[in-house]
Amino acid sequence: xxxxxxxxxxxxxxxxxxxxxxTAGNKIITGQHTQTVPMEEISHIRKITGKEPKLRGFxxxxxxxxxxxxxxxxxxxxxxxxxxxxxxxxxDWAKNNDGIVTLTFHWFSPLGGRDKSFFSEFTDFDAEKxxxxxxxxxxxxxxxxxxxxxxxxxxQSEKIPVLWRPFHESEGTWFWWGAKxxxxxxxxxxxxxxxxxxxxxxxxxxxxxxxxxxxxYPGDDYVDIISADIxxxxxxxxxxxxxxxxxxxxxxxxxxxxLAEIGYLPDIQMLEQSxxxxxxxxxxxxxxxxxxxxxxxEDLKAAYHxxxxxxxxxxx
Numbered sequence: 001x002x003x004x005x006x007x008x009x010x011x012x013x014x015x016x017x018x019x020x021x022x023t024a025g026n027k028i029i030t031g032q033h034t035q036t037v038p039m040e041e042i043s044h045i046r047k048i049t050g051k052e053p054k055l056r057g058f059x060x061x062x063x064x065x066x067x068x069x070x071x072x073x074x075x076x077x078x079x080x081x082x083x084x085x086x087x088x089x090x091x092d093w094a095k096n097n098d099g100i101v102t103l104t105f106h107w108f109s110p111l112g113g114r115d116k117s118f119f120s121e122f123t124d125f126d127a128e129k130x131x132x133x134x135x136x137x138x139x140x141x142x143x144x145x146x147x148x149x150x151x152x153x154x155x156q157s158e159k160i161p162v163l164w165r166p167f168h169e170s171e172g173t174w175f176w177w178g179a180k181x182x183x184x185x186x187x188x189x190x191x192x193x194x195x196x197x198x199x200x201x202x203x204x205x206x207x208x209x210x211x212x213x214x215x216x217y218p219g220d221d222y223v224d225i226i227s228a229d230i231x232x233x234x235x236x237x238x239x240x241x242x243x244x245x246x247x248x249x250x251x252x253x254x255x256x257x258x259l260a261e262i263g264y265l266p267d268i269q270m271l272e273q274s275x276x277x278x279x280x281x282x283x284x285x286x287x288x289x290x291x292x293x294x295x296x297x298e299d300l301k302a303a304y305h306x307x308x309x310x311x312x313x314x315x316x
Contacts, residue, residue: 060151062084102282109123226258
């Protein structure tokens, strides 16, 4: 199953997916999420290890069309302003490096909402109403998708493939798209898949599904990569084997798997022994990377200096 689900996938998207399949179980691609233009997490990793992650995560939250600036906390506004123009940064980085781009979208609810309205607690937006014909929710959902498609199109114009991970963590109810359960999120994902592939012709995307629950799986025809977000209570030596089993049992044994978001780095030595076929990991931003609260200096060194880890090769 190494061909992308989108029959019209670009040459670049095809070769990226092929590369993930070849890597999984033989090595692991290092990844780090960033959501600010200076990408301070990357400088931190470089300072400690002398290396940089091959995969870099970027955030689309500030590109949400429906942000309620009037009724937003200072923390929310800071997050929005820090995130502005990160797509320029992502494109620039991808054009000048042999790296992999993955995008996360904390989508401010298409209607209503205040503060960080990607969280269910700050919006009464009902995801199920998107699935009904002729509702304001459905219209707003498509309108937002059109705006985000413009950003994704920029990557396509530059021949940059993107690991696209919409509607993440729908196993929980904390985001509006997961508030009505993973089945609803899977239906939204299919709507987006069909709209983006057949109407917007976004053929540079590889589709990453991010929920380890059986009832939420959209099916092998819609998914290129299965993934999970894992935040352990405490730091431990792990290859995330248990979580891998849970994920493939809930989704598919035919797809390449990834640690789409983690708090704690996997133990790369353990991975090298167990060969649990995670293609890549991505540590979350800010304090998950910087400082000693989650990943210690020695954890970063162990991960980035391992022969089993794939890091960014600088072009000379």
